[in-house]
């Protein structure tokens with residue numbers, strides 16, 4: 001079932017929310033490349049309610065029919081106990097976890113004005129909570145072998161936004177923040193962490209009906225899963241990346257810092273609101289930008305601007321958290 005340098009034989013993968021849509025497609029694709037897969041799914045409706053265990057079991061049957069290896073797991077990702085049980089299933093079955101695809105998700109839309117803020121945990125618990133609850137026990141197990149690939153599922157709603165999706169966007173944006181810190185901690189232990197922002201016509205993304213008169217195939221989740229297989233494989237050395245994937249397109253999304261402006265407080269005087277008002281175009285000019293590898297790296301870039309003009313020594317450095 002493997003192909004070329006993308007052989008996942010002997011690898012153990014967990015895919016959450018793998019009973020339908022994108023997760024189902026990822027699980028089948030990973031199994032085709034030889035991975036043993038824990039197919040997790042609560043069997044919930046789009047809003048996250050309800051539960052029907054058949055959904056995960058049907059995907060396992062499909063993988064087995066194709067000659068692959070998989071087991072079904074029905075816990076909710078939305079609690080620490082559920083996350084631990086999902087990872088434990090992989091450890092009990094095959095003794096290791098190499099790949100985690102955090103995919104389970106739910107959706108409810110409301111304009112910010114009409115949103116019931118007492119309800120936001122319904123989405124936060126599944127997307128952001130789930131990302132913590134499943135990833136941490138898997139990560140701890142990966143630490144022992146100093147290898148592993150963690151893939152988070154975010155959304156263009158976190159990076160670019162859309163009307164009516166403040167809770168969902170915030171939950172996905174929270175995952176992006178988690179990824180940006182975990183990538184730094186994990187890199188010290190040989191573990192890679194990346195995120196995908198998919199586009200696919202699943203039941204969750206069905207309203208758009210964008211492809212009706214364009215292409216029968218372009219909305220398929222199967223066109224997202226090849227990137228998951230690649231990011232999961234040893235062929236991929238990347239970490240800390242966000243890829244936007246859908247309809248046959250794959251692109252990197254990134255956060256950049258423009259060259260902006262700099263006024264040295266000692267030699268040129270304090271920055272004023274008038275300085276900023278006169279320089280808005282320069283501040284916003286994306287012709288030249290940098291992509292600091294961490295927030296301390298960004299801050300040191302700023303300190304470096306000060307240092308270069310004042311002839312001072314290097315910055316004092318950062319407190320390490322183990």
Ligand SMILES: NC(=O)c1ccc[n+]([C@@H]2O[C@H](COP(=O)([O-])OP(=O)(O)OC[C@H]3O[C@@H](n4cnc5c(N)ncnc54)[C@H](O)[C@@H]3O)[C@@H](O)[C@H]2O)c1
Pocket residue numbers: 016017018019020021022023040041042043044045046048055075076077078102103104105106126153154155156197198199200201202203204205
């Ligand atoms: N479809 C898109 O275009 C799109 C775009 C951006 C992001 N996403 C994200 O991709 C992921 C998959 O979305 P999809 O479109 O395949 O949706 P989907 O509704 O088809 O599938 C989601 C699956 O997650 C499961 N699930 C929900 N809550 C769960 C829980 N608490 N524990 C375990 N499983 C649970 C559901 O039962 C369902 O099978 C989600 O995280 C979604 O937010 C999708």
